[in-house]
Amino acid sequence: MKVFKLKKELRQYLDEMRATGKTIGLVPTMGALHQGHLSLLAQARLQTDVVVSTIFVNPTQFNDPADLEKYPRPIEQDTVKLEQVGCDILFNPEVNEMYAGNEQWHLAIGELEFLLEGKFRPGHYQGVTQVVYKLFDIVKPDVAFFGQKDYQQFMVIARMVQLLNIPVKLVMCPILRDADGLAMSSRNVHLSGTERQQALVLSKALFWLKDNFNANHILQLQGQTADIIRHQEGVELEYMEIADGETLHPANKNSKTFVALVAARVGKTRLIDNVLL
Incomplete structure (x- = not known):
């Protein structure tokens, strides 16, 4: 595996690969890799000739x-x-390789920026689009792979690709879970043994919803699922929403696709999860 710290050197190398007709796959990460990330790389291996992974903890997406x-x-x-x-x-670049001192960035991605995650993490998706745009510009991938766990992030990036006319295919890869159902996340390392047990209520509630889903009873089911989570000691629910899979607006019985999304704090750790219904 080749390791690059500088944009210029990476670009040069990838240009040489492209010149020989090779396709390039990109898996952007913030590191602390787990099986979920590695499953994205496995997908990239299957679909492209040269697999690039980036590890960069992006400061602009943390509020x-x-x-x-x-x-x-x-x-x-x-x-x-x-x-x-x-x-x-x-x-694996340094921050000053990715950002000049006084950069301004604002992309009008519309209401997607302010729903769900956007409400609880103002400015987060501006930071995400800023860094992903930079990575797309440096790597110029044919295909980029993202995890379903960050469902809203995938939608935001798809919107950016559409707005800026970026020639890249986006692939959403399924959530990987530990045997007990907990969605794999780099943040899980912060959970104590007790907190980890408490956190299982998120996937349990989502699986219960999936098993009992009926598009004619959305609000009732949403309330019941939220109650399951609220009754778990040590877990503070931020949102539990059955959304339209195409807009992330609250779903109604005429929605074509449905996704249930949840965010909660377990101790000091913020976790998100979702299921496609």
Whole structure:
């Protein structure tokens, strides 16, 4: 696996790959890799010739400086994991390689920016689009792979691609879960043993909803699912929404696709999860 720290060198190398007719797949990450990330790389392997993974903890998408500070950065372990799954290239830049001092960025992505996650993390999706645009510009991937766990983020990036006419195909890969149902997340390392048990209520509630879903009783089911979570000690629910899978507006019985999304704090750790209904 080749490791690059500088945009210029990565661009040059990828231009050479492209010149030989190779397709390029991109898996952008913030590191602290788990099986979920590695499943994206496996998909990229199947669909493209050269797989690029990026590890960059992007400061502009954190609205809480303490959260940025404590975000895990185990780069040595991450590098080993990438090599084991056959990643071709790791791009691991410093912040000053990605950002000049006084950059301004604002992309009018519309109401998607302010729903659900956007309500609880103002400015978050501006930071996401800013860094993903930069990565797309540097790597120029044919295909980019993202996880379903960040469903709204995928929709935001799809909107950006549409608005800015970026020639890239986006692939959403399914959520990977531990055997007990907890969605894999880099943040899970912050959970104590007790908190981890408490956190299982999120997937349990979502699976219950999936089993009992009926488009004629959306509000009732949403309330019942939220109650399951609220009754769990140690878990503070931020939102539980059955949304239209295409707009993220509250779903109604005429929606074509449905997704149930949840965010909650377990101890000091904020977790998100979702299921397609």
